[in-house]
Amino acid sequence: MLFHNRSYRTQVFFFTLLLALLPVFACILIISANLTKEFSQKYQDTFDRIAAQTNLSIDQTLSNSIRISTLPLINSDVNRALNTDYGASSPSSKYASDLIMIKQQITQANLLNTDIDSAIFINRYGYTFEYGNIVFTNHLSNIEELAQNARDNGVRTWVGPLQKSGFSNSSYQNILPIVRLMWDVTTNQELGVMGVAVNFDTVDNILKTSAMTDSHILLLDRNNELYYSPDEELFADGKNQALLEALQAACTDISTETPDRFTSVRADHSEYMVSISYNKTADWKIVHFLDKSLLYYASIYNLSWLFPMFLLLVLSSFFLSALVTRKLSKNASQLVEQIDCCESSTGCTLKPIKNASYEFIRIVESYNRLTQRLVRSTQDMYASQLNEKQARLQMLQAQINPHFLYNTLNLMASLANIYDAPEIRTVAIKMADILRYNLKSGPIVTLKEEIDQVERYIAIQAIRFPDKYVMECALPAELQQMQVPSFILQPIVENAVLHGLSECERDGYVMINCFVEFDKLHILIADNGVGICPEKLAEIRQSLEKATQEPHSSIGLCNVNQRIQAYCGSDCGLSISSTEGKGTIVEITLLLSEEITPSPPKKS
Known part of the structure; x- marks a missing residue:
């Protein structure tokens, strides 16, 4: 409808241009979709590598610290010290000696692990064995609270909140407190509690250096709360809370059974691509996310090299459309000029x-x-x-001739009455009535009027041929006012008289019977004439089916059949049955023009 009222040349130009540009746009869309998909896959692969590297760093840091908790299992002296109540059975010198022994054991076990700066062993009777810098040991002041958290959650290792180093000049900026319940496998009882202050800067450096440009890495704890973010300003003072909540919701189902996921989240009218990985050692979720709009910008930037090609194709399409339009419009203009002339x-x-x-x-x-x-x-x-x-x-x-003939017949009836010639008078009156019926009747008449017209015809024939014809009519009173097409009976009766009874000297018989059956009006016209030979009967029936008029049949049976079907439909009309030497029966089938009410029975 947009170009409906435009000129032919304009319509051809725009449609040709459209056909030329559609493949170009389709190619650009396909290339853009492929680039976006390619970038997304590359980012996903990068996220997976960073997650694997971060997981490995966390596992190494925590595993080295947890390895110290195995000293009671591999060293009997450490096991004994953790099972000794020094206040009840041993002098203080023994406690001092065991303290030195445990420090030596921890030092020997920690030779290759520079990330552990301090540790605390608390045996089952509450005696403390410290190792390392006392300042870092202070980060384990809440060791009993952390140990109780481990007991309450049914785990042996509990990672406490990340803390800042107490030394301003220390190389350790972030301290990770780890508490582990030491267990005696022989008695299946708790030996004591081990606390380790771990340097978290190694993991922090990996998180900061491995993150891609404009991407961020978070650590969420077992309760999906924010544990650590290299960018401290990202969620400070309640900023980006909607994003944080969306990320926490995406981590809900992450566990040992579902250790990783790559998905998308929406927050603050932006969509983010998110990679989540589960760290079993610390029970953390490593969340790496990137704003998806950056992918779109990267795709658009990479599509910029297509712009010159696209511009060239557009100009070529304009030129092609102009050539095609000029060619077609020129031919159309010449055609219009010839038509106008x-x-x-x-x-x-x-x-x-x-x-x-x-x-x-x-x-x-x-x-x-x-x-x-x-x-x-x-x-x-x-x-x-x-x-x-x-x-x-x-x-x-x-029009002059019928009126003149009608007046002449009336004059003949008057003269026959004067000169006492009843036969002439009857013929003149019946002929005048027939003429009046032909002149004044419309296309639709009553069945009684049609029967009367046939009786006039038979009356004239009876005067011409005395005792040759006899006609009987069975017309119930309730059918007399039925509406039927005009001139449907006389042609059939005329055929019966002229053809069927032509060779009959006397006792000729014509019977008309009217009745209702299966909601249709049936009129039977029977004669006892010579009948119709089978070949002629087949010819007549074929002419009725093909609607071709039979010659020498008055108005013609086909004419009557066509008018009946035009008035009542194709399921009505004429049907003929005849036996040679015995007579002919013509059945007329019509629709009922009004409801039939049977006449009441006569009183005897």
């Missing part, structure tokens, strides 16, 4: 257009054929109008 009265034909396409050649040929048909149609219409005027004149002239 034609005069409808002469019926001129169009000349072939030079260098025209096949379609324009067909248009010219079709127009010329149409012009010829219009000329012939105009001539036929003119001739038809002349014939119609001539027929009207003849009809006006013929």
Whole structure:
């Protein structure tokens, strides 16, 4: 509808341009989609590598510290010290000696692990064995609280909140307190509690250096709360809470059974690509996310090299559309000029257009054929109008003859009455009635009027041929006013008299029976004449089916059948049965024109 009222040239131009540009846009969309998919896959692969590296760093840091808790299992002296109540059974010198022994054991076990700066062993009776810098040991002041958290959650290792180093000049900036319940496998009892202050800067450096540009890495604890973020300002003072909540919701199902996930989340009208990995050692979720708009910008940037090609294709499409439009519009203009020069009265034909396409050649040929048909149609219409005027004149002239004949018949009836000639009077009156019925009846009459017309005809024939014909009619009173097409009975009765009873000298019989069956009006016209031979009967039936009028049949059976079907439908009409030498039966089937009410029974 947008170009409906535009010129042909404009429509062709825009549609040609559209057809030329559609493949270009399709190619650009496909390339853009592939680039976006490729970038997304590359980011996903990078996220997976960073997650694997971070997991490995966390596992190494925590595993080295947890390895110290195995000293009671591999060293009997450490096991004994953790099971000794020094206040009840041993002097203080023994406690001091065991303290030195445990420090030596921890030092020996910690030779290759520089990330552990301090440790605390608390045996089952509450005696403390410290190792390392006392300042870092202070980070384990809440060791009993952390140990109780481990007991309450049914685990042996508990990672406490990340803390800042107490030394301003220390190389350790972030301290990770780890508490582990030491267990005696022989007695299946708790030996004591071990606390380790671990340097978290190694993990922090990996998180800061491995993150891609404009991406962020978070650590969420077992309760999906934010544990650590290298960018401290990202969620400080309640900022980006919607994003944090969306990330926490995405980590809900992350566990040992579902250790990783790559998904998308929406927050603050932005969409983020998120990679989540589960660290079993610390029970942390490593969350790496990136704003997806960066992918779109990267795709657009990489598509920028397509812009010159796209511009070239657009210009080529404009040029191609202009050429095609000029060619088509030129042929169309020549065609219009020829049509405008034609005069409808002469019926001129169009000349072939030079260098025209096949379609324009067909248009010219079709127009010329149409012009010829219009000329012939105009001539036929003119001739038809002349014939119609001539027929009207003849009809006006013929109107005098029926009236003159009708008046003459009345005069004959009067003269027959004067000269006492009843037969002539009867013939004149019946003929006048037949003429009046033919002149004044419409296309639809009552069944009683049709029967009366047939009786007039038979009355005249009876005077012509005394004792030759007898007609009986069975017309119930309730059917007399049925509406039927006019002139459907007389042609059939006339055929019965002229053809069926022509060789009968006397006792000729014509019977008309009217009745209702299966919601239709049936009229049977039977005679006891010579009948119809099978070949002739088949010919008549075929002519009724093909609606071709049979010659020498008065108005003709086909005419009657066609008028009945035009009035009542194709399921009505004439049917003929005949036996040669015995007679003929013609059945007329009509629709009921009104509801039939049976006559009440006569009183005896």
